[in-house]
Amino acid sequence: MEQNITTIEKICGAKPADVDLIIVGNDPNFVFVPQENYILKVLYDLDGNIINVTSWLECANYVNGGWTDLIPGTVNWEKNIFIAYLIIFFGYLAKGRLIKFLKKTW
Amino acid sequence: MVKQNKNTLIRISILLFVIFIPFSLNNSSEAPDTKYLEISSISFYQTQTCNYSLFDFWKENIGNERVVIKADFFSSINCFGKVNGVDYIDDSFYVYIGTNLNINLLLQSLFWILLISFIKIPKEEDFSEKLKKKTSPVRIIFTALLFTSQIFTESKFYNLYNKNVDTSISSENFFILGVFVAYLIILKLSDDIITPRISVLMNYLPFIFLVIGTYSSSNINFYIIYFCLIGTKHFSTKTLTNKYSILYIALIFFWLFNQNLSNNYFDVDKIRGFANSENSQGSLIFWIIIFYFFVNGLLHVFKKYCHQLDFEVLKKNFLISGTLTVLFGFLGTISSYLNFINFYFFGQNKNGMSTFQSVAGNTWRGFSASAEALGEFYGIALLLTFYFIFKLKKVTFLEITSIGLILYGLIKTNDAAVLISLVVISTFFLSNKLTKTKKTAVKFIIFFGLVLVFLLIITYSFFNPGVSKDYDFLSQNLLIESLRNSYYFEDENLFVNNLVDNSNYKDISYLEDYEVVLSKSTRFLLENYISDGNISYLPNITSVVSVGSSLINRTDKWGLFVSRYNPNDIEFLFGSGPMQFNKFYNSHTIKFKDGLILPHSSILNILLFFGLTGIIVWVFGSIKLMTKNTSDIKYLFLFYSLNLLKSDSTLYVSSFILIIFIATQCQNHKSKILNIN
Numbered sequence: 214m215e216q217n218i219t220t221i222e223k224i225c226g227a228k229p230a231d232v233d234l235i236i237v238g239n240d241p242n243f244v245f246v247p248q249e250n251y252i253l254k255v256l257y258d259l260d261g262n263i264i265n266v267t268s269w270l271e272c273a274n275y276v277n278g279g280w281t282d283l284i285p286g287t288v289n290w291e292k293n294i295f296i297a298y299l300i301i302f303f304g305y306l307a308k309g310r311l312i313k314f315l316k317k318t319w
Numbered sequence: 320m321v322k323q324n325k326n327t328l329i330r331i332s333i334l335l336f337v338i339f340i341p342f343s344l345n346n347s348s349e350a351p352d353t354k355y356l357e358i359s360s361i362s363f364y365q366t367q368t369c370n371y372s373l374f375d376f377w378k379e380n381i382g383n384e385r386v387v388i389k390a391d392f393f394s395s396i397n398c399f400g401k402v403n404g405v406d407y408i409d410d411s412f413y414v415y416i417g418t419n420l421n422i423n424l425l426l427q428s429l430f431w432i433l434l435i436s437f438i439k440i441p442k443e444e445d446f447s448e449k450l451k452k453k454t455s456p457v458r459i460i461f462t463a464l465l466f467t468s469q470i471f472t473e474s475k476f477y478n479l480y481n482k483n484v485d486t487s488i489s490s491e492n493f494f495i496l497g498v499f500v501a502y503l504i505i506l507k508l509s510d511d512i513i514t515p516r517i518s519v520l521m522n523y524l525p526f527i528f529l530v531i532g533t534y535s536s537s538n539i540n541f542y543i544i545y546f547c548l549i550g551t552k553h554f555s556t557k558t559l560t561n562k563y564s565i566l567y568i569a570l571i572f573f574w575l576f577n578q579n580l581s582n583n584y585f586d587v588d589k590i591r592g593f594a595n596s597e598n599s600q601g602s603l604i605f606w607i608i609i610f611y612f613f614v615n616g617l618l619h620v621f622k623k624y625c626h627q628l629d630f631e632v633l634k635k636n637f638l639i640s641g642t643l644t645v646l647f648g649f650l651g652t653i654s655s656y657l658n659f660i661n662f663y664f665f666g667q668n669k670n671g672m673s674t675f676q677s678v679a680g681n682t683w684r685g686f687s688a689s690a691e692a693l694g695e696f697y698g699i700a701l702l703l704t705f706y707f708i709f710k711l712k713k714v715t716f717l718e719i720t721s722i723g724l725i726l727y728g729l730i731k732t733n734d735a736a737v738l739i740s741l742v743v744i745s746t747f748f749l750s751n752k753l754t755k756t757k758k759t760a761v762k763f764i765i766f767f768g769l770v771l772v773f774l775l776i777i778t779y780s781f782f783n784p785g786v787s788k789d790y791d792f793l794s795q796n797l798l799i800e801s802l803r804n805s806y807y808f809e810d811e812n813l814f815v816n817n818l819v820d821n822s823n824y825k826d827i828s829y830l831e832d833y834e835v836v837l838s839k840s841t842r843f844l845l846e847n848y849i850s851d852g853n854i855s856y857l858p859n860i861t862s863v864v865s866v867g868s869s870l871i872n873r874t875d876k877w878g879l880f881v882s883r884y885n886p887n888d889i890e891f892l893f894g895s896g897p898m899q900f901n902k903f904y905n906s907h908t909i910k911f912k913d914g915l916i917l918p919h920s921s922i923l924n925i926l927l928f929f930g931l932t933g934i935i936v937w938v939f940g941s942i943k944l945m946t947k948n949t950s951d952i953k954y955l956f957l958f959y960s961l962n963l964l965k966s967d968s969t970l971y972v973s974s975f976i977l978i979i980f981i982a983t984q985c986q987n988h989k990s991k992i993l994n995i996n
Contacts, residue, residue, distance in 0.1 A: 223487065292493040295497040298504060302503055302504050302507070
């Protein structure tokens, strides 16, 4: 779990000082206690199942088990826009060379 | 010629593409057909969000007068330009169209840069000159980083206006990376397209009142970005050792060390794009740097290329831009769709008016976020036009039509101060020009001045019957107003109310919580009013300011300012820093809490930002500009300065640029009369 801490903190928020990182695993008797002031988070698994988590520890355990805050199958539009902008930017910078190259080849 | 036509055609095609395509794309071809929006079809649009583009919806709802189109700032990228929600409020259907910061930055900039590209590049520009004008990549990257940092320093604003805002520093934070690359593209394009035209840019300055340049979902303005680029480009040790720079750096220390970090959020509302929304050290530093580079960029352009300024072209553009603001204001009122298009593509701070009815029973701001700022712009346009008519003794039919429309717009803004100052400045100018000797001119001015003041007082009293003529009341009106806005009146406080009604200010000053409840400025007015040092028959400061504010109808606004303004000594002397309102609005509790009521005087804004130091610099600078100038530009400066005393226009980027422009030209053309052949 310690290895995934960056991903966990990215999705669940910073680890509260008074919470110990414990792996609950598949223990059916364990009950996650809702954490005061923790804003409810919605997590998804690969099959599209949804779970609402109400404490940092609960969130951390689910993220550790492969759940994420991104709806599966959805497009990361920010990433796409970033790539598109990069292409536009470098394409624009290289426009002179690009035109020259096209003229030569054709 | 053929090549030029081809280029123009390409630019027009791209312009149309930029306007129509992003708002015409649908998400799913499988979605059912659009429907005419009525009560029975609301649920259809509420369940089919993000499926229909604005233009598709428009096509189906032509003539549907109950539709009100609004921007949904909080939209994801894939829902950009699409119907994102529908609400039924007061018998109207509010339809929300998705906008997203990552797209807005590039799309809106592209539209504005394309518009500027229609300006012809001056012929004398040779290749070496063009090369010299290119900005180094390092400075472009620095500027892009600077503007991207705003997302971190004003995270509260950006979280409120944008979905998926991520302020973590990571190579996978594509939101920030996208914004950064968007800024890089904007800066590079601006440098390549606007900078070659920079020497003639001033002639097209009036169009900044049409294309306002504020990005949707953002707290920054396109002109700030571009002039900051110019500012960083010409930044050197020489600029840094300039006496104003040294003074500015000295002030920075006071601002930073005196900052009271409360981390409040300030709702920038109609001054979006040119005000700090947060009270954090990061945002203060951001606005300090931005303001410095922005002003330096403006001064550089306005000073260096003043020889290229053609006042006749400028006048023509004032008329065209003034006419277009009136016409687009009308269009935005008639059609809610056009209102949205105006908002998005002209970069308005706030949606234009949706009705012809005036706000609060008197003003109609039309296209602009501020009726006063628009009125002053119309005033400058008319003053310049009348000047040319007087000088050239000719006027065309088109000019008369434009003047008519602008006059109509000015009357609708109900900016009496502009109308009065237009008459006063014109009279002053005419009496100065029509008399041959200085002695007769002075006589004329005194005569006209007296007649005018008399006429104005009669007219004002006639049109404002509510204004009291009782000096005793007028002299304490401002004080009464500021007391009534204080926290004493949060609940019905009969005791204090009686004291105010009976003008018993001495007893108010004996109240136990007097120093806690009343702001320093209210106490200053009160103590001055009751001071034993007052000389009989000589008005004290409180009376002078109070009577003045009553005559120009500013008592309620200035009263509110006084009740709030509670600076410590350092703040009073040096202010809180450029575009900082947070401390002013959040540090002292008063009765009035809702809505954004600005100080309604640019002098008061200067006091807030730069303290008494700023006011001294402004007053002495203005006197120096006026007295050492024999050209006719000083009339424009005088006109604008008079109006700024009672308006907040300097808080709007367009008006701020215009006043800097006029002041700089006053300095540049000290003796030459406007360059008219």
